[in-house]
Amino acid sequence: HYSSQVCVVVVEGPDPIYHHHRQEHYKCSPRISNVSQMQRLNRTETPSSSAALSTSTSTSTSTRTKLKQCVRRNTTSSFLLINVTLFLWGSSTTCTSSNGGGSTSNIMIDAFMQPHPIRHCTPISIHGRLSSSTSTSASRDSHWPTTKLYSTTSNNENKIHLSGESNGDDSDSDIDDYNNYLSNHPDIRSFNDALQEIASKYSDTRRVQFDVISRAAAAEALVKKLESDPDAPYRPNINTYNIILKIWSKSAHSLAEGHGRGDINEVFHALDDVSVPDDLMEVVNHISSAKDAADHCSTILTSLEQRYLRGDTLVEPNAHTYNTVMDGWSKSRAKDASQHVQDLFLRMSQWSSEGVTTTGDDDTGSLVHTDATYWEQIKPNKISYSLAIQSYRRRTFSNKMGDIESLVNTLEQEYEDSQHDSTLKPDIGVANAMIKTYMRNADYSSGGGGKFQQSMTGTSWKTAKKVNDIYIQWNKKFKNTGDIDFKPNVITTTMVIDAFGRCGDINATEKAQGIFQSMIKDWQETGDDRLKPSSKTFTAIITAWAKTKDPRSPHKAEELLSLMEEMYAEDVKEGRPTQLLPHSQTYTAAITAWSRSLDNTKPQRALRILKKVIDLHKNMNDKRIKPTLFTFNAAIDACARCYGTPEQQANALKIAFAVNKAISAAKLKGNHVTYATLLKAANTLLVSGDEKNEVVKAVFNKCKNEGYVDKTVLKTFKLAADQNLFYEVLEEARDRNGNVDFNLIPSDWSKNVS
Secondary structure, eight states, rough: TOOOOOOOOOOOOOOTTOSSSSEEEOOOOSSSOSSSSSSOOOOBOOOSOOOOOOOOOOOOTTOOOBHHHHHOOOOSHHHHHEEEOOSSSSSEEEEEOOSSSSEEEEEOOOOHHHHHOOOTTTTOOOOOOOOOSOOOOOOEEEEEEEEEEOOOOOOTOOEEEEEEEEESSOOOOOOOOOHHHHHHHSSHHHHHHHHHHHHTTTTSGGOOOHHHHHHHHHHHHHHHHHHHHHOOOOOOOOOHHHHHHHHHHHHHHHHHHTOOOOHHHHHHHHTTTTTTEHHHHHOOOOTTTTHHHHHHHHHHHHHHHHHHHTTTTOOOOOHHHHHHHHHHHHOOOOOTTHHHHHHHHHHHHHHHHHHHHSSSOOOOTTTTOOSSSGGGGGGHHEEEEEHHHHHTTOOHHHHHHHHHHHHHHHHHHHHHHTTTTTGGGOHHHHHHHEEEEEEETTTOOOOOOOOOOOOOHHHHHHHHHHHHHHHHHHHHHHHHHHHHHGSHHHHHHHHHHHHHTTTTOOOHHHHHHHHHHHHHHHHHHHGGGGSSSSHHHHHHHHHHHTTTTOOOOOHHHHHHHHHHHHHHHHHHHHHHSSSSSHHHHHHHHHHHHHHHHSSHHHHHHHHHHHHHOOOOOOOOOOOSSOOOHHHHHHHHHHHHOOOHHHHHHHHHHHHHHHHHHHHHTTTTOHHHHHHHHHHHHHHSSSSSHHHHHHHHHHHHHHHHHHHHOOOOHHHHHHHHHHHHHHHTGGGGGOOSSOBGGGGSSGGGGGTOOO
């Protein structure tokens, strides 16, 4: 029906829950579960104004159908209410869809579907287009096996471009079908440029709004079609495959960041624009995570290797091909990612120098391109070495040091032997990879309110010193050679500041401050924007001060915050590109600096910064400046640490609960840290008595009902409440001796603690 959109999953088999006629309501979902096969519904138009569609398929009368899943999640389109009436006599199901305006479409479904495990996060494979029109794509080649994907759309539908745009206009960037796509891109360079446009939409993986899996599958389907079409005017080249690998690699990164799950209608259209081969659809059906996407990159690479080895194609994989797959694994956060990266790097090194001796297949005698001369183009370059270096980040400090230094020494020797080949230059990017790897999983004992590492012989100090040595080493290379490629940049300096800041020691913080000041001076003297501090730099140095108990800390934090705001305002005024856009983390760090100070006006100071960041978010409407739960919790903590006069403590208590109320206003939800901090505030700011008991009991009950009781909450509640109240509230968690045992608390009390 016009403007109504419905997605239905039909599942074979009886369900004891649905033994009677019943009616349920669901909201339309942006993603439904994956299914294996579904018999396409026969479309027949009826004369009714509701555009009823009916199908008839021969199935067992005992087969019962049901609407299996419509995941309740917000969509970019308006909410569509699906009013589902399930008739379980026979195998027919009637679904009535409404867009809220009263007009409906009645759908009689009698279809058979192969059973398939339901998984929430997998992409859609098949769905029915329920439309009053019977238009289908008739331009499919008979030799090209396809699983055509249909979705319900209005008669006035908008095309979803693979580039991420939604537009009602017909343009060259629309993917109507394969033949039209070829006519719009007459040569392989134009074809690759279009694919590159798709890849460019993945550039900021943390801000991806579309569904990455369906978009990548649609792009790959075009390439597969080009491969198999005997009449195609051109063939895919290595750039084509590298772009497809880049798209899947970026998909893995987006999924690892928790993004890339698009609106269901956008998913439908992205896949509906292209006929997806059955073999590819079978693969895509099982891609649901970052690890799956990275693994698919490896599958594409292995296929390309095998075809080239057998002589089935002249397309030669190159170093960029392998680097792209390595990057996908590196960004996937999979547990075995490091091993995959190291295996790929080893393969590049061995095949490019020794040739292919084995591929793991039995039929190695039929391989033709095994000599090393066929694989010279995959010789590791500086990017390969950087990715290999970062693959050691999960190892302990002492274990990773030897391997990293060995790789860097090899790269430097390769650079010298090659007469300074620029692709092998151990530039500042390699140094940054080393620093990032040393800092990863370092044993920093500060952070999260824990005890500070005061010893200059601890792992945190060792890491900071090692990072600083790398910084000094590359800075010397720059001064000795004058080669700008060796010069430490803002990324390098920010990581060095961060390494010292994480020590939680005033000596380390002063070292970080000195590096920051030198950075500012160098930038002002040279005008080199590669040295200009970014918002991440300011966050690092403010955090460094926040982790010390030095009385100067909160004032230093405010000074740095003001400097960042001034520099950002100047960039905006002059119309310059800027990396100083304020971030909520920066303001959270400044609030934390006040929280840990001994100044009893810190509740008011923290509140002022919190109000500033809230106002900035309202004015700028940028989610990067939106205060997070960490920001609010830090402000509450500042109140809980107030030990001033009774009047100051009374004001602090008011501020703490006002901030807690503001969490809901910001459309956030408190967690176990929030409730533990509120209990801490009540314990610190209220005198013992009935009023205090009432407050802590109310906070604990709210925490219990929300499912956020953990050991810290329990411990803080015990400190805040008197003994009788404590045992009364925790009666259910007492053992046979009358003692409270955390393991005995009802599971519902802590169901949301992660």
